[in-house]
Amino acid sequence: MLRDPVVGVLALQGDVREHLAALREQGARAVPVRRPDELAAVDGLVLPGGESTTIAKLAARTGLLDPLRDAVAAGLPVYGSCAGMILLADRLLDAPADQVTVGGLDVTVRRNAFGRQVDSFEADLGLDGLPGGPLRAVFIRAPWVEQAGPGVQVLARVVGGPADGRIVAVRQGDLVATSFHPELTGDRRVHALFVQIVRSHLAERAGVHAGNEEVPA
Template sequence: MSSPRIGVLALQGDVREHLAALESSGAAGSSVRRAEELDEVDGLIIPGGESTTMSNLLTVFDLLEPLRARLKDGLPAYGSCAGMILLAGEILDTRPDAHHLDALDITVRRNAFGRQVDSFETDLQFAGIEGDAVRAVFIRAPWVERVGPDVEVLATVPEGPAAGRVVAVRQGNVMATSFHPEVTGDRRVHQQFVDLVRKSF
């Protein structure tokens, strides 16, 4: 079975943690900061961080248009937290000059769960993942307020004030979660993405 080469956008966020998760999920991980590095990968993870800062850094590193082009051509991608925001088609509560990649037909709300002090963990049922629930860590996380007709909802918040809110989606070769699976040691979300990339060869 071939090992796909999956890049992690290395502008901000949990780059090392995502690379470690990829390696333990059967992929060859690499950092991506330049367009030529983007050209060499079979899939891409966009990690958490601060979405408006990351959108600015995409332009600073001349990655915005090359990344948009590769996504339009079908590059598999997975975004966690700020990565979900960047992949969205519409973003609420963001700066007017912020860029996005328009790879998912969703509307997301930045910092929907509140500030850093409102970070929390919960267990989620995640479509396509069998066994125990997925432990999800939410840190200044977005949620999805609208999904397009071609978007599959993978997980929703099970209880509490945000019960029913959409926090994981997939559309074709693109996945996104509001939470950070790279920090828990549970590799099943990454494994699902690696399998998705492998099937796209």
């Protein structure tokens, strides 16, 4: 029987506690991640909402940026919400010239695409593959995906209004990103989806390791 997954939340800035609580409700061992050794101990990672430029600068200052990039490249499941989506993006629009990202997600993301803090809003979204009907989504100075690469699955788009059709949730392998903040509502389905991705990743690794074991003579 597989152990419960250890899922970290990057705890440099942003809404860390809300993600930790939501992950624990899904049976994960949720832990804050502030150092490279803590990152090395997790089975999956959440990049929370907050200020993407601040998070990136703190990650570089604390020696976490390169280990984060290496972990994503090595296949670590990662979920990014709002600022986390920006951090996972390979390409940015409307970003400071010196802003860096973790990367790994083949998307172009436009920062603050929906406007300023006063333009924050909520909307009901249908998320592809997520049962149970529409999801209430909270957008706060949110980005959107301007362009998604061929290997990226679009999970949700805005319906209606001036942003009609804009991409606000994507998945590429074990990387998931949303423009909105599911940790701020009582609906835990996005966190449940991510914890299941981490569990499946663990199971696949366990199968590979078992298959590589030598058979006693």
